[in-house]
Amino acid sequence: MHFLVLSGLLFSFGIFAILTRRNAIMVLMGVELVLNAANINFVAFSRYVSTSLDGHVVAIFVIILAAAEAAIALAIILNIYQNFNTVNVDEINQLKD
């Protein structure tokens, strides 16, 4: 149950990072925190409540998807930086340059 509380706190930290940060890469870091919190939750349930290893398999899929999403997000951020010369999410407000 301590693991669940830890994952809940980590999740709220990640949400705060997503909501507050101005740099797009900091928002990506917040998303990674949220995904890790959910992963801890899955593995904790698989250890304490379930008898099979389903939570581990779901955690592996979450890690895979987080890697793919981080790669694409960084590619997009690099492209935005080449076009707008800033990665401030408040200033990227034009749909075509």
Add this chain to the structure above:
Amino acid sequence: MDLYTIIFYFFAVITLGSACIVVFSRNIVRAAFALLFAFFGVAGIYIFLLADFIAVTQLLIYVGGIMVLILFGVMLTSHQINVDAKTGVIQTLPAILIAACIGAGLVWVFWITDWKANSQLPIVETTALKIGELLLTKYLLPFEIASMILLVALIGAAMIARREKKV
């Protein structure tokens, strides 16, 4: 206070402290390295949950792959490293309220539910064999779709981040 609890709180403090630095620091490079420590802390927590394969996978992929990508992104896109201040107080206050409500709600629900947990230690064995069996029998379709997603992500990211030749 046995050794198990002490080491668990040590890893929990590492994880939550690094998350605090990630969220509240003004220097983006410091926040990136604090995220690295947070991933190490989470890998330690996985070891506590008897998830050895997940812990090693987390270290390999998160620390060795995603952190390197994020550091690449940080170094390539910030010509002024110290400028990432949070926005003004008007926008921070609802964010604090929302995050605190979500955190408090989650922690409250986790605290008062009777989870019917079996907390005696099961037979400690390596999980890699069982995860492999599950991946190839019960979770075969998500496995194949995940490999397709990785292929699409690879091609997409390479195509997006290409330097356009300005004609």
